[in-house]
Amino acid sequence: MKIYLDNAATTPLSREVFQAMEPFIFENFGNPSSSHSYGRQARKAIEESRKTIADLLNTNPSQIIFTSGGTEADNTAIISAIRSNGIRLAITTPLEHHAVLHTLESLKRTGEIELVYLSHDHKGNLSIRELEQLLSTGDRALVSIMHGNNEIGNLNEIESIAEVCCRYDAIFHTDTVQTMGQYRYDTQQLQADFLVGSAHKFHGPKGVGFLYSSAASQITPLINGGAQERGQRSGTENVSGIVGLAKALELSYANAGVYHQHITHLKQKMIKDLFYRIPGIRFNGNSAEHNSLKTVLSVSLPDQANGLSPISYLDQLDICVSGGSACTSGSGSHVLKALGDQQGRTTIRFSFSRYNTEAEIDEAVNQLANLYVHETLTEMRAVC
Known part of the structure; x- marks a missing residue:
């Protein structure tokens, strides 16, 4: 076998997810920016999906931005945090996904930031005390530390990390691609500025994800050319994918x-x-x-x-x-x-x-x- x-x-696509997506592939296929009935149906589906995800994360729908997946969401969060806030110091770990590491390394090469890596033990466990020492030195920083490692499975203490970041006014981005759909997130309790989801990691379709940004976080668009996603991410929305994303996350939470x-x-x-x-x-x-x-x-x-x-x-x-x-x-x-x-x-x-x-x-x-x-x-x- x-x-x-x-x-x-x-992950394999859930049949229930595909059933939710199918009408927006063959029937309600309109461009959500169009003003006619086909467009309005598509727009309604997107906004209902946005609300579903926001409710699951205990946040406002305006704080959910749809993307092409986790990599784009991570890039958007990191670049937005640095450029919108004049951040000069970024702290991460050598164990992050390349969507995080390569983005930060490129910003370091252009001289936009100083990049510091937290140390870890032989199993990949991080020192929160070291993070606190780095943050106490002065300038406001971006901290980017994943929740669950996609290769070795380590779970980082993001609640404690978020508390330390909040204490020192640091911006906290956590790559939650591997854990979204596996663990519950309450954005009113977890003091994170950015969370990330990618549908195909929890039995949704490939090519669609989302970025949660806190009310205080400003977004610098990576993709320009239209007013979609309230001007924060241009391009015609992947309607069926967004519907599938919301359905997949809803099923994951329910079960x-x-x-x-x-x-x-x-x-x-x-x-x-x-x-x-x-x-x-x-x-x-x-x-x-x-x-x-x-x-x-x-x-x-x-x-x-x-x-x-x-x-x-x-x-x-x-x-x-x-x-x-x-x-x-x-x-x-x-x-x-x-x-x-x-x-x-x-x-x-x-x-x-x-x-x-x-x-x-x-x-x-x-x-x-x-x-x-x-x-x-x-x-x-x-x-x-």
Whole structure:
């Protein structure tokens, strides 16, 4: 059977989400900026979707901006914060997604900001005390720290980080692409200036996302050319995608308890089974611990002496996994490099969704264990 365990890269589209989208693909296909009935229907769908998302996040609809996805939302938040507020210091971590790191690095190269990276331990845990020391030195700063790491599953203490940022009048952007739809956010409680969502990470369509910006946050448009999104993001809106985004987030919130229990069970089962079946296995970051994303398990394996890649081996068996972020496929993981020497090890990222089953976990573990058993037997025969 074909098994998909790469849900941190993208998730399968929910049929309920597609059913919500379908009328806006074939029937109500109007341009939402048009004044006739087709346009008004499309505009109504967008504003209803905006309100749905705002209600789920406990905010005002005017604070939700639709984008093409998480990367655009992260870029918009970071560039807006720096340019609208005259920020000269940005603080981040070397473990962020490239949508954050590359944006900040480009601003550093042009001389717009000084860029400082927080240190971390061998598992990727950050020091909030160090952040406070950096913020206490003077100039107002932008802090950009993700909630959940897409490669190693670490969950950062964004509530505590937000409190520190608020105390020192810093602007706080948190990349919540991996956690939106998995965890509940109450913007009246969490003192974050920017949150980010990408629909395809929680069983919505690809190519659509949103940016939450607090009332105090000013947006500098990245895309100009029209008055869409109240002049904050030009371009004809992806109506069916926006409808699907709202529906997907609504379903995730409505069923959060059931989904959480199911996925947590699958992850714990895989951790236990892999640990007992494969000698020398390790887990990267906090991915096998309680303070991690329930959807991500990063596994560190001894390299195969015969040179066979475990990922390629599983792929041949129609078991889909990855070595890390899909955005860095083929170039190596900057996250794992930051955690230390990975020589002689192979990393597999398993990532789960509500559609995975126990039988799929059993099959994936069995096949991976068989590879290592075969390797051990081959070595024993060679010695004999």
